[in-house]
Amino acid sequence: MPADESAMRALVDALEEPALIVEGLTISYANGGAKSLLGAGIEGRDVRLAIRHPDALEHILTGRSAEVDVTGIGEVGRPWRVVIRDLGRGAAFVRMIDRSGTVSAEKMRIDFVANASHELRTPFSTIIGYAETLADESGVDAELRGKFVQTIRDEAGRMLRIIEDLMSLSRIQADRFVVPHETVDIAAVIRTAVANTAHVKGSGNCEFVIALPDELPPVQGDRGQLIQLFDNLLSNAARYGCHKPKSKVEVTAGTDGRWVTLTVTDHGPGIARVHVPRLTERFYRVDEARSRGSGGTGLGLAIVKHIVERHKGLLEIKSEVGKGTSVIVRIPTGRPRAS
Ligand SMILES: Nc1ncnc2c1ncn2[C@@H]1O[C@H](COP(=O)(O)OP(=O)(O)OP(=O)(O)O)[C@@H](O)[C@H]1O
Ligand SMILES: [Mg+2]
Numbered sequence: 001m002p003a004d005e006s007a008m009r010a011l012v013d014a015l016e017e018p019a020l021i022v023e024g025l026t027i028s029y030a031n032g033g034a035k036s037l038l039g040a041g042i043e044g045r046d047v048r049l050a051i052r053h054p055d056a057l058e059h060i061l062t063g064r065s066a067e068v069d070v071t072g073i074g075e076v077g078r079p080w081r082v083v084i085r086d087l088g089r090g091a092a093f094v095r096m097i098d099r100s101g102t103v104s105a106e107k108m109r110i111d112f113v114a115n116a117s118h119e120l121r122t123p124f125s126t127i128i129g130y131a132e133t134l135a136d137e138s139g140v141d142a143e144l145r146g147k148f149v150q151t152i153r154d155e156a157g158r159m160l161r162i163i164e165d166l167m168s169l170s171r172i173q174a175d176r177f178v179v180p181h182e183t184v185d186i187a188a189v190i191r192t193a194v195a196n197t198a199h200v201k202g203s204g205n206c207e208f209v210i211a212l213p214d215e216l217p218p219v220q221g222d223r224g225q226l227i228q229l230f231d232n233l234l235s236n237a238a239r240y241g242c243h244k245p246k247s248k249v250e251v252t253a254g255t256d257g258r259w260v261t262l263t264v265t266d267h268g269p270g271i272a273r274v275h276v277p278r279l280t281e282r283f284y285r286v287d288e289a290r291s292r293g294s295g296g297t298g299l300g301l302a303i304v305k306h307i308v309e310r311h312k313g314l315l316e317i318k319s320e321v322g323k324g325t326s327v328i329v330r331i332p333t334g335r336p337r338a339s
Helices: 006-013 034-038 054-062 100-135 144-173 186-197 223-241 288-293 299-310
Strands: 021-025 026-030 065-071 079-088 089-098 183-184 207-209 219-221 247-255 259-266 314-320 325-332
Touching: 006 021, 006 026, 021 034, 021 325, 026 034, 034 089, 054 065, 054 079, 100 144, 144 299, 183 223, 186 207, 186 223, 186 247, 186 259, 207 223, 219 223, 219 314, 223 247, 223 259, 223 299, 223 325, 299 325
Parallel strands: 207 247
Antiparallel strands: 021 026, 021 089, 065 079, 079 089, 183 219, 247 259, 259 325, 314 325
8 A cells, every 4th residue: 555554544533424444456445334334254355346337447548537426336326426636556546425415405406496496387477467457458357357366365375375385394303503692481482373263274274272281381482473373283284174164283392301393283184194294394385286275385383393493492293183183292392301
């Protein structure tokens, strides 16, 4: 091995990613990451047997410095950046950087932009369509004109809500490492959110039953965000769970000293099991037509998830078709568990 051999090994060992030194066709040294990726006994072996990826091998065997993106080393489909550095005298240093995280983050960004554009384009097209019809003076009577104007208002309102929700989501995400510091009275938060829900379509059928213990410890949190969290959960219960008059929506809270556990339960149609893990994805809706019809943007539960994460809490959605849905939120009190 060229240069100072033990210093070179120490450097290779210090890397978290799989890294090797190849001399000629032989792997002369491999760190722990490389051994767990390519096999414990790769030192001393022919590099062509250890790395069977033609593109990566081609670059490694030339021994010239290069960087190449390949997929499939170790595991089918896994993306890697292979960095090769010429060490002189026929030796090369090879480092493999796992790009799965970057690739999936890129995919998420692309999907998000595509979804957001689609969501905004739908109301936008409707507005343009109706505006053009109105601009054409002939044949639109006063009653129809009134309906068209109302549709334009509704669709513009929907666009505004999507934009406000997206801005709110990015603010919450931007603050995700900022520890919320207010001392929040959860009972007051629940009461405020129940009052806010009175404006939601469908809430006229809801009967909110609030069951709180006499003494609920305050949580360290962001009051505005916790109200937003309950606004979203209660408006979902009202929209999707209160089709019949006098439908009960239960809001309960409890504590074990360490966590405050908050539950919103409705007795509506419930959600099929396949949908539950995807509910907190942005723009995910079970019944698109129903959600849009009631003014939903599909961002409510994504916002809930991020608020819970910022509070270092836990979110659980339990639902049974035909029976109803419970959303359970646990927020730490900031106190050690009561003994
Ligand atoms: N309590 C519930 N009962 C049945 N379905 C629900 C319930 N809560 C949510 N859902 C389903 O989950 C989907 C996602 O909910 P989410 O709150 O994220 O979006 P939304 O209600 O459609 O729009 P908004 O952004 O206005 O809240 C809803 O479209 C609905 O299909
Ligand atoms: Mg919602």
